[in-house]
Amino acid sequence: MIRVENTVLILLAAGRSRRFGDIGSKLDQEFLGRPLGLHVAVALESMPFQERLAIVNGSALDYRPHGFTVIHNDDPGDGMSRSVRLGVARAREQGAQAVLIALADMPRVTAAHIHRMFEAVDGPGAVVASSDGVEPKPPALFGRDCFDYLMTLTGERGAAEMVRRGRHVVTTPAELIDVDTAEELEQLRALVHDPAAHTIIHAGAHRSG
Template sequence: MIAIDDYVLILLAAGRSERFGDADKLQQDFLGKPLAFHVVTALEDVPFKARFAVCSNTALDFGSRGYTVLHNADPGDGMAGSVKLGVRAAIELGCAGAVIALADMPRVTASHIYRLADAVDGDGENAVIASSNGVQTSPPALFGAARLPALLELAGDEGARAMVRAGRHVIAPEAELLDIDRPEDLERLRALR
């Protein structure tokens, strides 16, 4: 187990939302607030060392919610480009590692983040701990400081999948890891309430 207050949170909110259509999926209403602010609210009491939101095409004000906003001027670079922006900021700040989460996963909980931290062995320097529904891995994922430079070498939408597959996995209910990519995903989310 590691101290989560030595880790930074990198919230990825810079996707192009191509599969969602013309609307900004992060601003879509879910239970009376924008979809993206559900994960923001769920994690607001987790004492991260810092919070970075990597954004591109959203008008949502993550800055007012305690995040340092990093603008991704080229969201076409895929998830890897956003990850690199957040990781560079984390390395510059100096931290024990980073938790990478997605703004379009509104049911992620603080408890799950603490379970990721609890799964770390030793000092966590080389940790790679990802979420899983028991079949597939997904964010959120925790990376120790020694793993951060490797994240700067990523390209395209592949992200850190190979690293994550080889790391440890913490199981969460499938509904908690629901990723909203298409309008039908949002309808499925609304039906789960």
């Protein structure tokens, strides 16, 4: 049986934020009173992972106070797969039975959902992904028998086919929102009544008056 205690959490936080605009890292943007990229780290703090890895590049965020080992992806242009390979290599060194891969730009993921994913694990070859009821999405859990395959990934191709064939744990679409653009961040702020969204709306109304 794969448990949280023998699973390594790999938080991917090394994206280039190219679709977000010229603002540095989108993960540094404030959302509900804290940086966007810290929400998942905080949400999963109570889960006793064997180790927590933050794969980073270019963000000012410090994941170490949240229990993470920080690994720098010095070539994010090689795509998300390089970050995955860095994390899986470390997990293998630690003798982990599984990895849970999460994205730092998905700020609404909850520990309750991750616990449900572990309940769906059926062995060392397990592949368990999240789903909004339409398609599989991160976070995704991979048993140790998948490590060799994950280490072969290149570019942005990812493990899409493996994930499609795996088990899917459905949760609300709002929990699996990922933020790629400034517009999507504003929509999310409005959805959860983030005061920052109202500030921006009022400022716009004032200028138009």
